[in-house]
Amino acid sequence: MPSRSSPSRNETLRTPGALIEHGLARPDDRAALERVAQDYATAIPPTFLHLIERPDDPIGLQVIPSPDELEMAPYEREDPIGDDALSPVPGIVHRYADRALLKPLLICPLYCRFCFRREHVGPDGGLLDEAALERALEWLRSHEAIREVILTGGDPLMLSPRRLGYILRELENIEHITTVRIHSRVPLAAPERITDDLMDAMELERQAMWLVVHANHEREFTETGRAALRRIVRRGIPVLGQSVLLRGVNDSVSALEGLFRAMVENRMKPYYLHQLDPAPGTSRFYVPITEGRRLLAGLRGRVTGLAWPTYVLDIPGGHGKVPLGPDYLETEKRTVSDPSGKRHTLLPPDTHSGN
Template structure:
């Protein structure tokens, strides 16, 4: 099984009917598509209401955009003093080093910003983002988000974690990710080692349906927990998925 990243592959996998392909190409040209083999294996193509497909298979309904919908629905832009940083509350910031994800969720509130073409922070931009965090001693917690930070190579992820670990006033590094469920094999010894720090590191797994917590996901979570990295979970309440 290979990663699905365009509507033709969706049709080949029996996940969309051929007559919808033209419209789905329009959807996919605007909002990225990615379904990993692990996620595809959890989909029953015969079920038109499959809860995993509902999260990840693009729909023609996405093209219907109401006049009051906004490209930045949670208002990140107003709280972004430096590229890659969202600073909404005094004691914590989001640091978004990449806009790439393992899967692209159809409900994502950052869907205009994420995708394979989305820029990662350049080395100079990352320096500026880390300098911003270093300057503000009120900041106690950094939440690595994106995109999905666990899509970064262990080398790049490890460098960011090490540099955050060196900022004296930080107490917590939190990592929000869908990777342990979406691409469990990515959570290998090298990636786990990249997350080690002297500060408290918390991993927050985003999973929305019990089917995502199968044996490969549980093994990936166990590799993190066994390395001393506590794993929490967050779930988005979605119609037709719970």
């Protein structure tokens, strides 16, 4: 690998040439990476670039493109969780009766190589113009069963404070919406964006605001990222953490323990651990569900319940999320396992069937 000492490490890397120059890709892979770049965007911001020790470490794997992305496994899908099929108007996804996604843009601070929207996101598109945004807001106004709106994308915290504030004020004026949730990687991937102006834009008077931060490895919690999270928490915004179970990134009990401990130590409640969505070209990250359940079982009793997420599968085709366990109760045998794996017999009324 070429040395990474000479080029500037204070830029966002976006091209195969820049990756090669920084020693994150081999010159022999340039042609294949150029083909990958035709379909999938790359962005490695300085915060993440400084964390990469080698291209196949837990940070590098998440953000450095690979020729393997050109290979599509038989089980992979172009629209793995049915976003396109469940979009009544541009910018809206409606999967559950009481909530809807609003995607005001498709730009991110970095582009995860396992993203289920990877064919849509990128630096050049996806920003809803005034007419499209108004149509999306009008859809929300006219559907009174919607109580929660989830801002996602892309990354909503890549919006300017003015634009984000405008969207949130419009949502706050919709009486039946009681909760707004923002999903973002910005606090850890681009913490410099967590400014007072952005925090001011996120303050809501009537509705509950929640922030869900995506992180997959404890090394993502840099000092600047931790400071950004503190600024958010001081504003009274509850912070949840969501992660994806990824081969080579966090597929061990120790890696998950480190990740979830880092979340809790930064006042972030682990929320979801996602089974990988079958997006095109992502099979190198796949961890079988049986292994995921074993990993979660290995954490039980090892970490505080505050650090315990729900392991979920988003059923391909847009059928919603379901928890995957692990399970501890065997109803027919009337036994339950403790965290060490030892089984114990349950006595009535816990196993009584009927009334």
